[in-house]
Amino acid sequence: MGHLTIKDLARKLGISASTVSRALHDHPDISDATKRLVLDSAKEHSYHPNPIAQSLQRKRSNTIGVIVPEIRHNFFATVVSGIEEVMYEAGYIIMVCQSNESLDREVVNTKALAANRVAGLLLAISLETVNSKHLKDVIRLGIPLVQFDRVVEDLDTSKVVIDDFNAAYKATVHLIETGYKRIGFLSAKEGIALNCLRFDGYLQALNDHDVQYYPELFVKIGGCREEDGRKGAESYLKMANQPDAILAINDPVAVGAFCRFREAKMRIPQDIALVGFSGSPESALIDPALTTISQPAFEMGKAAAELLLKQLESNDDNFSPEIITLDTKLLIRGSSKSEAN
Template identity: 65%
Template sequence: MAQFTIKDLARELGISPSTVSRALRDHPDISKATKKRVTEAARKHNYQPNQLAQSLQKKRSNTIGVIVPEIRHDFFSTCISGIEEVAYENGYIIMVCQSDEKLEREVINTQALVANRVAGVLIAISSETTKYDHLQGLLDQNVPLVQFDRVVEELSTSKVVVDDYAAAYNAVSHLAESGYKHIGHMAGQEGIALNFRRYEGYRDALRDHGLPYKEKFHLHGGYREDDGRKGAARYLAMDEMPDAILAINDPVAVGLYAAFKDAGLRIPDDVALVGFSDNPVSALIDPALTTVRQPAFEMGRTAATLLMKQFRSEDDTFTPETVILETELQIRGSSRRGGK
């Protein structure tokens, strides 16, 4: 038996094939009543869209490209799970690439995804991405692009981020209110928007609590545990050390934690630590790590949902959106004297 087609649905419902197609894509110009009639008829006849025909017509596949700095990072792997859920619900599959925090690999990844005719791209940029011609190139080729977590603010795309300023401000305020007087910040690499927003939150919280800002306590580095160990070595070499540190993420905080303990420092009595992202390991070390919980799964879902929305929009009606998600400070033993 021949498969039911869009033309068959249109003939049965007395509407045009283009209206059927737009209703199935949940286009905003089609009324809810028409969408309901179309979806009920499609279900009745077990209509399945011809993905191959659609991809040939669009010159794109039903694959979504995802680029993240590294998959082993629990935060990004959870984001990917959220992305995949939305993609699957909408008939897409995902192709995941990792940049390994390198601009060169990120550029190669984008080129490979375009060569595979992906329907769109979701990206969290690498720590080296201060130039973004390759991402502008995607937009110039009309490849839908959504950025999440680490973004290039200058690009006209939809974005999903957390309120990095408020998260850092609240974390430093907690340290100040816990009695710490000399608070440092182990930041990521310069040039990334979220690093600057967290720095601003850190600096303003110090000011508002009457605490000094010491430039030497504000260090830049990478995003991995080894970067935390390197940062700890720099702090330990100072004539005076901070008594508390806000780290750019949990892996860096864990690296600081391990190096300080190896050096004989007590956490949190000699130095308190706060991380960012709430990786599972943060609750397993002793004392457990205070950290900023980011809604990673929701971030992935939201980014993918914005991409689906862009797919359904006509080019001349699409307006980029920025969604800002809230965070929550998980207070644990690493920032409370006595570890209680």
């Protein structure tokens, strides 16, 4: 037999469907005897409430929408695992969409999730997201929204981020202290808060240690994938005066640059040192292994999910957003440690 409905249960008991429904929801108008009868019958016939029907009544589902730039990126896949662990325990299921670094796709995803009456939304913005109208619409609809990792800073929502400024500062200081003098920065998109904070940390470290900043070594590649890193490395290879070290916006970009430099017969780290960002598993697989900023991705997912749950349970119109900043660790490996330095 298919899914047993409230009407089926009512027919078996010879009472109205509305009485069955109210009994199942412990309505005060229904006698204890009728409630017991309905609950026993529901148990006997393995009746389970239909979540879709319930969500239509409540105007909200038990589904949480999650939008990430890319699922193939190990960092975001791990964040999603952290989210899923917390939400599953709390009785929610998650629906994951990827924007593929496209604002248009992010807008479509956001509208689709809102139309599906998600209970809440967790989001890391795409590299193209400089306009947040679609997110303001979500907030206006009363759907709780929590941002993580890549965020629209001036949007009044709870956020879970890392201290991007300090992480980039630490990484740059490490390169300076190892003896590198011409340090480049492989940048994604300038408008993204995370990109700006990492660049500011890099710049501050150069200034604090009296190391010259060379504007031509700030290379914009526009994306966050391996092929973008290869493109960036290509730009450096064409320069008459090349950098001796590079801080990349993330690990895939650093790995892409690494591969291109290797093809050009450059020795790493003797000819050029590389530092990535995110602590992805592949950063440990190349040889020499990549120095990187390890980000607590799983913890970030858990923290974002917990903030959303807190908001869902608050029922308070005066809910005030929280910002959680997680610590990072600099993992120093072979791509920036040279015996020559």
